[in-house]
Amino acid sequence: MQIYVAIKLNENQKAYLKSHVIRARLIFKDEIEKEHRCDVFLQSDICFGNVRPDWLEMTDRLQWIQLQSVGFGEYQKVKGRVPFIMTHLKNFFAVPVAETALAGILTLYRGIYIMEEDRKSKNWRGVSLRPHLHLLHKKDVLILGGGAIGQHFKKLLAAFDCDTTVYGRRATNSDIQADHELDEAIGKCDILVSILPGTKETIGIINRDRLESLKSSALFVNVGRGSAVDEPVLIELLKNKKIAGAVLDVTYEEPLPVDHPLWDCPNTLITQHTAGGYDDEILDIVKVFLGNLERFQSGESLEHEVDLKRGY
């Protein structure tokens, strides 16, 4: 059995993987010549890490691919029969993403980003800053997306005695599901947080009307996908201070070009699609793969299989 390892690993992570894999041959992408990679992939039974979507149309040997991401939108266009299993990192990023969302909100509310500017100029403003700070305590937070990130974020917010409302498709893990309920909740929230994936249903869901109905004191946070929001309208509202600020991990274009207006919007933190990251991220992804590999080798069903046709 041959495993093609497409995820980029450092020497320690490779050593960890090697020491835990039995009855299979590991081939690391960065240890073979670029022009041979596709051939090696096509001879492999298992793939660990994301590869080009068109490779998946060519394979007739692959039995299972473990993605190194939650999102798999680029694979939805794979044509033809899909004889292999695809698993993704569902739930994996709940803790880091929720922590970055909270870090951004607290940075804005507690004025940390202003004080970081003061630090550069060695300017102590002290007591005059105090009336410009805000508390997260007891704020009304609307979370779009009922998945693992939303649930973990809700747990963090409970410690701040926040009033949270979760909008999602399924009643089991959301408080509201209907469009008119969403409209109403957006108009009264203090913080709107989008954790929506990039699917047909979510594109542009946070449209002009919804953005314009936000309170002028409201914050907008996006740690889902940039496509969920009408970005030009968001920029217009931020520039004109019609809303109080934003924390954006995701945008239409990534990386954000140097001349993009979002860099200059007031009270806007750009977290560069790092919300899922942390020191042990890659090693923990290796551990997820190893857990599934053990299941695969003993004929059990794998964790977090995706349905390419449904999109989740």
Next chain:
Amino acid sequence: MQIYVAIKLNENQKAYLKSHVIRARLIFKDEIEKEHRCDVFLQSDICFGNVRPDWLEMTDRLQWIQLQSVGFGEYQKVKGRVPFIMTHLKNFFAVPVAETALAGILTLYRGIYIMEEDRKSKNWRGVSLRPHLHLLHKKDVLILGGGAIGQHFKKLLAAFDCDTTVYGRRATNSDIQADHELDEAIGKCDILVSILPGTKETIGIINRDRLESLKSSALFVNVGRGSAVDEPVLIELLKNKKIAGAVLDVTYEEPLPVDHPLWDCPNTLITQHTAGGYDDEILDIVKVFLGNLERFQSGESLEHEVDLKRGY
């Protein structure tokens, strides 16, 4: 009955106070000439807000002073008999201070302060930042100070599944009380948070030995009083990256002078003694005073009386 209002209020706050005070005359400090202020104070029965300590030695009329602070160290040197009651803002700042402490920690762990620099230069580093980020999740946090701030902070940390240890004098609200327990806990914590007041017992308690025993990955947070830590040693450790960073709301000198080395320490956030601040801070302090005034006028005992001799 005359009330001398030493706390600085804006017109709305004054109007709120006036509309809620009955059977008493309010005199606002900023509405009388500087040279008459002391005389007016000496003719007052009640004082709302902090005044010069030597005025308290002169008064024989004052029955009660409501401080606008938790700290009252400057009044401990008041000589002679103290015939009046002094109340302070015990517990008042628990929520904002705990939120600023957490905001600072998450700013460092989630790299927000780095990304704010990137934003100035419009530099998207994205995925290469991810291994440099950390999680608060499950970290070991040592909190010095068992008061209201420490208890609220502990509640917030519980949502992050942190392992918290509270050091304090009284066993009722702390996990450890002995010196050797403190030494041991400092050596193994990920985050050391001081919320200690400025008393004889706390000066220099975080000494060289204790600072040097911190892990190199540890963060130091001070939202208590600057005097608790050996500041020159802290600066040395930060500059030499012997510890990973600091969040300092308080310092030996405040405001921090322009040429102070703390401004330039790496991974060090200076929050300028604003941790207790928030938009409704002053109005909420007025409400605390009004609650105590009602008790005073109906002969009940007041909330949060201080013991000037014991220091808390």
